[in-house]
Amino acid sequence: MRTICFYFQVHQPYRLKPYRFFDIGEDHHYWDEFANKNIMRKVAEKCYLPMNHLLLELINKYQGQFKVSFSISGTFMDQMEAYAPDVLESFQKLVDTGNAELLNETYAHALAALKSKNEFQDMVRKQQEKVKALFNGYTPKVFRNTELIYSDEIGAMVAEMGYKAILTEGAKHILGWKSPNYVYCNAIDPKLKVLLKNFRLSDDIAFRFGEKGWADWPLTTDKFVNWINQIPQEEEVINLFMDYETFGEHQWEESGIFEFMRHLPEAVFSKSNFTFSTPSEVAANIAPVGKIHVPVPISWADEERDLTAWLGNDLQDEAFDRLYELEDMVNRSSDPLIQRDWKYLQTSDHFYYMCTKFFSDGDIHAYFSPYESPYEAFINYMNVLSDFMLRLKKDQEDRLIEEGEDKRTTA
Structure with a gap:
């Protein structure tokens, strides 16, 4: 089995309004409703609505052979309900196809796993309840922690909660000579499978796609499929993990990002022996090759792939x-x-x-x-x-x- 696993992070925070020292004790409303609504509507028009429409079109065109997955934060779901019910409806249509998997995470896209097991578990339960309420009783089987933050201990907590697999970064300092294109398992609880992001191929789409100074610009579907065909046959899964806002927001429509995605499935099906799978399908169908040892937490952020984007100063x-x-x-x-x-x-x-x-x-x-x-x-x-x-x-x-x-x- 040779397969591609697409995962998209879908998240918007509740941004704080400017809050002065003199507001302390006087004003208990902290959230910038104007900014949150405007940003949600702007990104909805540039990314969420057109990309959801495109993915639905591709799923229908290829009769279920094309598959994707999402982790949609609780704060994003709250804002969809408040500001963008049309976006919520478009995600519901995708999930109803059976070919768009929802992953679980912490409700508020939080760092609780690093500080409080009780709060982490409470956030996960709250997220699961929210997903179930908005998506017709849907129960996620796979977990994605905030910003792909993972360690052996975090994985063990996730396994304890009953999840079959978790996603994280294929960080070079963790993998060493190993490839991210295999399934691994948690070092403490081997029942939990670990899917690692192929950061080079993922970032070619998410970060480098529109860079005209990049040596491989422009990225075409033929070029991308040629790259994946060069991966050794025994390497079974390519995990392409990225922010959903890659499409239309970080990489504007004018860059050709939507057309790239529109033609990618056909190029994969006609010019390679790869299929598309959801994370739960990967976990169910591919055996782990061994344990992945992550004693210190990693993430998918910045060059270091550590926690310094959020903690450390x-x-x-x-x-x-x-x-x-x-x-x-x-x-x-x-x-x-x-x-x-x-x-x-x-x-x-x-x-x-x-x-x-x-x-x-x-x-x-x-x-x-x-x-x-x-x-x-x-x-x-x-x-x-x-x-x-x-x-x-x-x-x-x-x-x-x-x-x-x-x-x-x-x-």
Whole structure:
């Protein structure tokens, strides 16, 4: 079996509005509704709607032989319901074909797996419930952690929750001489299969496609199929993992990205011995060749493929630590708005905006950030977090008063 596995990350964060020091204690609404709605609608028109239409066309044209998969964050699903019901309907049509698999993840696209097993598990359950509610009872079988963050321990937690496979980066420093084009298994719990991204071929589409200075520009379907045909016959799966916004947003329509995808299946079917499979099909049909050992977490971000896009500098670590110090207080609260804001404040994007990297990766971080600088992102986030802490303390005090009144009434 020689197969291609397409996976697309679909995510938008709830962005914070400009929140001043003087707003602390006065304004408990943190989210920039105007920006969130405008960005969702803009990307919907450029990416989500045309690409979903194209994928549906391809699935129907090739009568189920062409297959893809998605991980759709809970924050994205919330925004689809609020701002883009047409996008939600187009995803539902894709899933209804049976040839677009949904993966599970953390509801808020969070870094909880690195800090709190309980919060991680709660986020995963909440995400599963949301997927089930919006997609006709759908239950994902495969897991994709935020930004493909993975370690042996994270994989073991995912296996404990009953998932059959997990996706992560085929990082060079982990693989060494090994190829990403095989199925591996978790080093702690071998029942969990591990699918590794082929970062070179994935990034040829996701990052280099529109670069006219790239030696292989323009990328055509014939050229791409020629590359995959050069892969040794014993290597069974090519995992092409990328942001869904690659299509139409990061790589504009004028680059030819939609036409590339429109003609890729035909080129694959007619000029290679590859098929297309979903992650669960890969996990079910291909045996692992061995364990993959990942003692320190990896991700698919930046040159290092580590966690430094989100954690590691003083700003990020301070914000991250202060946030999770509140977990116990949040768990004692029954206020639905506190619970909602707690989830949204964990979204990894907030910490990504605080990244102080420069050189090659700095431009990428600046492109995605709504802030002038990482320091502005940190100050804004910490102002919001300060108000959130005040709300938690007030909630705790009110609960203690209520409990005291109940005891007096009972006595």
